[in-house]
Amino acid sequence: MNILKCLKHAFNMVIHAKLRSWLTIIGIVIGVGSVVAIMSLGSGMQASVNDQFGNLGGDILTLSAGYSRSAGWGGHFRPRDSSSANSDDDLTRTDLQVLKGISDIAYIDTNIRGNADVVYMGSDGTVSVTGVDQKVWSHVTTNEIADGRMLDSADQNVVVIGGRLASDYFDDPVLLNKLLTIEGSSFRVVGILDDTSTSIYMPLQTAYSILEDKERDVYDSIVIKVKDENNLDAMIDKIEHKLMLSRHVTEKDRDFSITSNAQINETRSEMMSSMNLFLTAIAAVSLIVGAVGVANTMFTSVIEKTKEIGIMKAIGARNSDILSIFMLNAAFIGLVGGILGVLVGTIFSTVIPMFMGSMPFARSGTLVTLDSVIIALTVSVAAGLIAGFIPAWQASKLDPVDALRYE
Amino acid sequence: MTLVKLQDVYKIYQMGEVQVPALRGITLEITQGEFVAIVGQSGSGKSTMMNIVGCLDKPTKGIVRLKGQDISRLSDSNLAVLRGHTIGFIFQQYNLIPSMTAFDNVLLPLELQEMNDAQARKQANKVLEMVDLGDKTHHLPSQLSGGQQQRVSIARALAPEPEIILADEPTGALDSKTGRDVLKILHNLWKSGKTIIMVTHDLNLAKYAKRQIELKDGHIIKGG
Numbered sequence: 001m002n003i004l005k006c007l008k009h010a011f012n013m014v015i016h017a018k019l020r021s022w023l024t025i026i027g028i029v030i031g032v033g034s035v036v037a038i039m040s041l042g043s044g045m046q047a048s049v050n051d052q053f054g055n056l057g058g059d060i061l062t063l064s065a066g067y068s069r070s071a072g073w074g075g076h077f078r079p080r081d082s083s084s085a086n087s088d089d090d091l092t093r094t095d096l097q098v099l100k101g102i103s104d105i106a107y108i109d110t111n112i113r114g115n116a117d118v119v120y121m122g123s124d125g126t127v128s129v130t131g132v133d134q135k136v137w138s139h140v141t142t143n144e145i146a147d148g149r150m151l152d153s154a155d156q157n158v159v160v161i162g163g164r165l166a167s168d169y170f171d172d173p174v175l176l177n178k179l180l181t182i183e184g185s186s187f188r189v190v191g192i193l194d195d196t197s198t199s200i201y202m203p204l205q206t207a208y209s210i211l212e213d214k215e216r217d218v219y220d221s222i223v224i225k226v227k228d229e230n231n232l233d234a235m236i237d238k239i240e241h242k243l244m245l246s247r248h249v250t251e252k253d254r255d256f257s258i259t260s261n262a263q264i265n266e267t268r269s270e271m272m273s274s275m276n277l278f279l280t281a282i283a284a285v286s287l288i289v290g291a292v293g294v295a296n297t298m299f300t301s302v303i304e305k306t307k308e309i310g311i312m313k314a315i316g317a318r319n320s321d322i323l324s325i326f327m328l329n330a331a332f333i334g335l336v337g338g339i340l341g342v343l344v345g346t347i348f349s350t351v352i353p354m355f356m357g358s359m360p361f362a363r364s365g366t367l368v369t370l371d372s373v374i375i376a377l378t379v380s381v382a383a384g385l386i387a388g389f390i391p392a393w394q395a396s397k398l399d400p401v402d403a404l405r406y407e
Numbered sequence: 408m409t410l411v412k413l414q415d416v417y418k419i420y421q422m423g424e425v426q427v428p429a430l431r432g433i434t435l436e437i438t439q440g441e442f443v444a445i446v447g448q449s450g451s452g453k454s455t456m457m458n459i460v461g462c463l464d465k466p467t468k469g470i471v472r473l474k475g476q477d478i479s480r481l482s483d484s485n486l487a488v489l490r491g492h493t494i495g496f497i498f499q500q501y502n503l504i505p506s507m508t509a510f511d512n513v514l515l516p517l518e519l520q521e522m523n524d525a526q527a528r529k530q531a532n533k534v535l536e537m538v539d540l541g542d543k544t545h546h547l548p549s550q551l552s553g554g555q556q557q558r559v560s561i562a563r564a565l566a567p568e569p570e571i572i573l574a575d576e577p578t579g580a581l582d583s584k585t586g587r588d589v590l591k592i593l594h595n596l597w598k599s600g601k602t603i604i605m606v607t608h609d610l611n612l613a614k615y616a617k618r619q620i621e622l623k624d625g626h627i628i629k630g631g
Binding site for chain 1: 458461463464483484487488490491492495496498502503504506507515516518519520521563567
């Protein structure tokens, strides 16, 4: 029997067992829908994170007090204790001088960071304030200006603010040249960043006066822009070597860390991929349950159709004809389940973020990619075929005499 | 020309640890154009013989040749193809596929033989007309009487134009008038040149056949 005729008979099997077929299809729909929804939420989250952090420059190094063995997000980072001002591992002017002595460094930006109370037009909040070296910040930062300008060397009581702080943090949007009250002092907004942060950036010396627990000439981090991005590893080694000498520490008791944005990007990407894989694996369990449903339906179908299989064999059906009909039946269930699953998954991945407004993916939306659709359909058909194979094989191997006798 | 030849055929069923012989050394030849009735009491081995003659089953011992081919040496698929082309089955309980219309039931063996669509449809209509069911082609088996269902079954058996029609108790589920009608059809088919092998326990029906083979306890006791 040719494949089209087999397909016709497979389709008729589905049509004549409507309820059972639909129940089986629902199993696949749930499985595929979960996989698609999870994958698209994951893609959306990844896109959102990339959007926020993706353009971190590869030529930027960050020097921090405290030491992380892996120097990455997953490492055992021992941060500088902010309460222990004057401790030995602080980053100070001495470190800055050491760095200034390294010829391959293009810019060095010294930072301090803390939280501060901010009031704007009667509404208030606590946000992160970063003091930066305004002379070099615009060269080092990966942030871009949406409106206004960056800080410059003559600035004092001015700030540049994050995009979200400007747009929806306070009751009223913060416009350019408006005044923000930070820890009781007024600051004029000269720039709004093109990002989704609520951060405030101000000149370093001004920040020392705002963040009272910060000691002058002690930095939370030093951001370094190297001249040659391709020589990053050698530069890290060189900086580490010089700093260890000046700070009188060895590899064993070193008290500072250098992280590169390239490293952070890589770690972040690995973390997102692992998380996506983990979530997809959880969703895939429901697909496996769906496939077991297909197998169950197919076994029932073979038992129910035993006599018909005997009749077909008596009138000339080959084993391969029976096998094809049952396999196509299973594949058809898988395909219909897959298509509906993609639709349901897409709908869910569109609806879920509406109920999770503050989650990262909710801001950039979810992303049903062509890849995930193709994978979902392929997996659902494959699940149908795998689940249907043993029942179909059993059907094809039925003895015609026994099958005809079956009641 | 010999169509079916059985040489010293045994069929033994294993029932747990006990061996139950259903056929014991059957030797038989059926030539083209014969109308043969295989008769016998219940348990005589006639159903087993029908299965073996119809290539639905293989003997435990001995040789069965269909159109000269030893069926024991054929693969399941080749046997299915040979069966489909050579033998048309008519069953006591009609054995129609309930979800298919009369037309689709008749079309099925032609689809299995991969006959061209237009030709297959024409042939299916032709055989349904032949059994006076031209107006019932789109009826499901459940919408037909027993006699009509058996005529659909005959049409299905005739559709691939087989040389042998193998009828297993073809009137067993029908009233006597409808049974006579079915026998009339079989008789006409025989007259048209088909080889008819009919299995029955009813000696009155067997009289319609030109040769009667009687089985008892797995042996041929008459007409072999």
